[in-house]
Amino acid sequence: MIAKLLGQTIFFFKEAPRNLPSIFKQLSDIGIGTLPIAALMAFFVGMVLALQTGTQLALYGTQEVIGAIVGLSMVKELGPVMTALLVAGRVGSSMAAEIGAMKVYEEIDALKTLEIDPVRYLAMPRMLACLLAVPALVIFSIIIGVLGGGLISSVTPAINVPLSVYFENLVRAIGYEEIFKGLLKAVVFGGIVAHVGCYVGFKTSGGARGIGQATTRAVVLAFILIMVADYFLTRLTL
Amino acid sequence: MATEKENGRKKENSVMDKVLHGFPGSFFDPEDQGAECSADYSEPHGVDIRIVGLNKSFGENHVLKDINLEIKAGETFSIIGPSGTGKSVLLKHIVKLEAPDSGRIYIDEHDIFAEMKRGTSRDYRYSMVFQTSALFNSLSVGENVGLWLREKRVCPEVRIRRIIRDKLRLVGLQGKEDLMTSELSGGMKKRVAIARSLAMNPDLILYDEPTAELDPVTSDELARVIMDLKKEVSLTSIIVSHDLNFAFHLSDRLAMIHDGRIIETGTPEQIRASDNPHIKKFLYTTTKGISGV
Numbered sequence: 001m002i003a004k005l006l007g008q009t010i011f012f013f014k015e016a017p018r019n020l021p022s023i024f025k026q027l028s029d030i031g032i033g034t035l036p037i038a039a040l041m042a043f044f045v046g047m048v049l050a051l052q053t054g055t056q057l058a059l060y061g062t063q064e065v066i067g068a069i070v071g072l073s074m075v076k077e078l079g080p081v082m083t084a085l086l087v088a089g090r091v092g093s094s095m096a097a098e099i100g101a102m103k104v105y106e107e108i109d110a111l112k113t114l115e116i117d118p119v120r121y122l123a124m125p126r127m128l129a130c131l132l133a134v135p136a137l138v139i140f141s142i143i144i145g146v147l148g149g150g151l152i153s154s155v156t157p158a159i160n161v162p163l164s165v166y167f168e169n170l171v172r173a174i175g176y177e178e179i180f181k182g183l184l185k186a187v188v189f190g191g192i193v194a195h196v197g198c199y200v201g202f203k204t205s206g207g208a209r210g211i212g213q214a215t216t217r218a219v220v221l222a223f224i225l226i227m228v229a230d231y232f233l234t235r236l237t238l
Numbered sequence: 239m240a241t242e243k244e245n246g247r248k249k250e251n252s253v254m255d256k257v258l259h260g261f262p263g264s265f266f267d268p269e270d271q272g273a274e275c276s277a278d279y280s281e282p283h284g285v286d287i288r289i290v291g292l293n294k295s296f297g298e299n300h301v302l303k304d305i306n307l308e309i310k311a312g313e314t315f316s317i318i319g320p321s322g323t324g325k326s327v328l329l330k331h332i333v334k335l336e337a338p339d340s341g342r343i344y345i346d347e348h349d350i351f352a353e354m355k356r357g358t359s360r361d362y363r364y365s366m367v368f369q370t371s372a373l374f375n376s377l378s379v380g381e382n383v384g385l386w387l388r389e390k391r392v393c394p395e396v397r398i399r400r401i402i403r404d405k406l407r408l409v410g411l412q413g414k415e416d417l418m419t420s421e422l423s424g425g426m427k428k429r430v431a432i433a434r435s436l437a438m439n440p441d442l443i444l445y446d447e448p449t450a451e452l453d454p455v456t457s458d459e460l461a462r463v464i465m466d467l468k469k470e471v472s473l474t475s476i477i478v479s480h481d482l483n484f485a486f487h488l489s490d491r492l493a494m495i496h497d498g499r500i501i502e503t504g505t506p507e508q509i510r511a512s513d514n515p516h517i518k519k520f521l522y523t524t525t526k527g528i529s530g531v
Binding site for chain 1: 263330333334335364366367368369370372373383386389390434438
């Protein structure tokens, strides 16, 4: 069932031009709606990463490499994973609740009687929007996280790495390959969030209680699948 | 009312509306008088329905037991009976939301489930008014009514807007296009659901408990809307209800369903005069008082 839904969703990608308003609405909800929280989270993650790692490196006098460590961590791991978890909590749950409510209150049946395929009308725009919005959010989070790390590295006396040195090491360490690997993860995680949200929503039954359970289930399932996918993607792209 | 109409038109011409649904007319011909719908959007003609030996179980629960029924084209037919006897399940089979364990449903002598398996397209249009109205909360009243037309692209945008206005007028909701569904009362939601169904120009329209959760006055208004439609539009209507007054007033014929079986079919007069003890009990409890008290 979950694979069938994925296949149908991908099949309906060709219908995207006629669903542009819906896709833009989802992009706005997912992208613009998540942007401030993602920025705040990335900024603090970058700062904590620099603070923890920088003070330890300083014990051995190797704190100059802090820029490379923060950059690689944000690009390859923390940026994609933290953003995907945030989107799963904020957007995946909302997708499951919205589609679940539509299922419970017969709106999905109404779509079918109007000869409108619910997968094309509901799942495809959400999936496409997630595939586009999550990588964009990840790029944004990486930039903010790196800036946060640079700020802490330069102003913390125990680390004391100038911004120029921080960014010099960062640029040296990160190539197109690292960025590609990070964005590949972002695309896969975005797909997982949308697919799980829609699948759980379509499977919802049992009134308000069922909708509540669907919301929780969507978040938990997306979190687990993101972590599992992260492991395998890391293995594959090592 | 005039102000409401003006406000509606102003909103209709807003930039966002144009972005979402396109520009209604050309620069030189703003009303686009020549805009016509495709041949797929023909006038409704009503369909014959024949149900033969229909059975459906959910687990151990045998909900529909050997249902046999004939409904003629253009007829308003009600299926009455107590709650939980399988009326709505039967309705969902007719619109293919459920598939039977055994038996067949013929619409204009086409086996609808055989056609569904073959993937052949239907040459009739059907529509259903759900018990919960099932309006889409994220859409306005006008967008709900015009959803099928816009999705199927059977008409140009200017014509779609005219159809939305016409269908809302038919159900007494002229000028309400821009309201959101959350701003509507229960009765208004039902009427919007009917307008949304009518926008398809359906040959067959099904009403699932249309008076559920409505007060008697609103039920009467809804009955008047359906009676007016009966005069204005030629289509086959099937009403599932346990509201006997409603069903008797609107229907050409009725069928009583009890414990998953059709136990009687006839005109309102024949049903009223029936000697069947289940019908007598149902009529007594729903029109006169509490059985045994």
